[in-house]
Amino acid sequence: TQSTRPQRLLNAVQKNATRGDPRSVVKAIDDFCRHKEWAMNVGDEKGCILDSVVSEINPAAVLELGTYCGYSTVRIARLLPPHAKLITLEFNPDFAAIARQVIAWAGLEEKVQLVEGASGDWIPKMKEQFGITTFDLVFLDHWKDRYLPDTKLMEECGLLRKGSVLLADNVICPGTPDYLEYIRSSPRYESRYFKSHLEYTKVEDGLEKSVFKG
Numbered sequence: 146t147q148s149t150r151p152q153r154l155l156n157a158v159q160k161n162a163t164r165g166d167p168r169s170v171v172k173a174i175d176d177f178c179r180h181k182e183w184a185m186n187v188g189d190e191k192g193c194i195l196d197s198v199v200s201e202i203n204p205a206a207v208l209e210l211g212t213y214c215g216y217s218t219v220r221i222a223r224l225l226p227p228h229a230k231l232i233t234l235e236f237n238p239d240f241a242a243i244a245r246q247v248i249a250w251a252g253l254e255e256k257v258q259l260v261e262g263a264s265g266d267w268i269p270k271m272k273e274q275f276g277i278t279t280f281d282l283v284f285l286d287h288w289k290d291r292y293l294p295d296t297k298l299m300e301e302c303g304l305l306r307k308g309s310v311l312l313a314d315n316v317i318c319p320g321t322p323d324y325l326e327y328i329r330s331s332p333r334y335e336s337r338y339f340k341s342h343l344e345y346t347k348v349e350d351g352l353e354k355s356v357f358k359g
């Protein structure tokens with residue numbers, strides 16, 4: 146049977162990365178996607194911006210919307226302090242199955258809770274299901290037309306506190322125009338655009354970092 150791109154990406158990790166070494170897992174995926182087969186990971190260039198935001202916040206509670214193969218999950222989790230938690234939502238079971246193995250190869254299972262399901266269904270259940278009060282950091286990387294409704298949902302569910310940071314991938318390519326318009330014009334957020342490139346290409350893209358003012 147034909148393999149899928151996520152399966153080929155996992156094979157590259159298991160072939161080229163060292164078990165328990167998150168850095169080697171990140172490198173194996175970047176090498177595979179740059180030289181063998183493009184895939185929609187946040188990538189190495191935007192990944193460095195993600196790293197600096199995570200390190201600056203030193204978050205105890207992180208929410209990732211859109212796991213895909215777990216590349217950004219590993220990037221974030223490798224930087225978390227002990228006892229910090231990353232909850233990542235993935236609705237596609239095939240992606241989730243691959244991501245679990247990538248996260249396990251990196252040895253980061255303890256820090257990561259991968260939840261199979263859609264953001265709109267799970268955001269309202271975060272407090273009761275996972276004992277979350279608020280998130281220190283949210284990384285948005287799922288369907289681009291869900292960034293805005295899910296941000297409003299997180300506000301309504303009281304999952305954001307004064308200082309919570311939203312970091313959104315792909316605000317230029319593929320683009321999230323309604324989200325950008327909302328977040329940049331809202332008095333409840335301080336936003337900043339980090340210009341970069343679409344993963345593994347020269348096409349412009351960037352991350353939008355927005356701090357909730359409460």
Ligand SMILES: Cn1ncc2cc([C@H](O)c3cccc(CNC(=O)c4cc(-c5ccc(F)cc5)cc(O)c4O)c3)ccc21
Pocket residue numbers: 185186187210211212213234235236237240262263264265286287288289291314315318319343344
């Ligand atoms: C509701 N809900 N809850 C959880 C959840 C999880 C998912 C999946 O993880 C999933 C599946 C398919 C697509 C995405 C979004 N990502 C993208 O579409 C993307 C595209 C490109 C790009 C750019 C240029 C191209 F030419 C082609 C693709 C570059 C990027 O970095 C991307 O993130 C996410 C979906 C909805 C979900």
Ligand SMILES: [Mg+2]
Pocket residue numbers: 185186187286314315
């Ligand atoms: Mg993305």
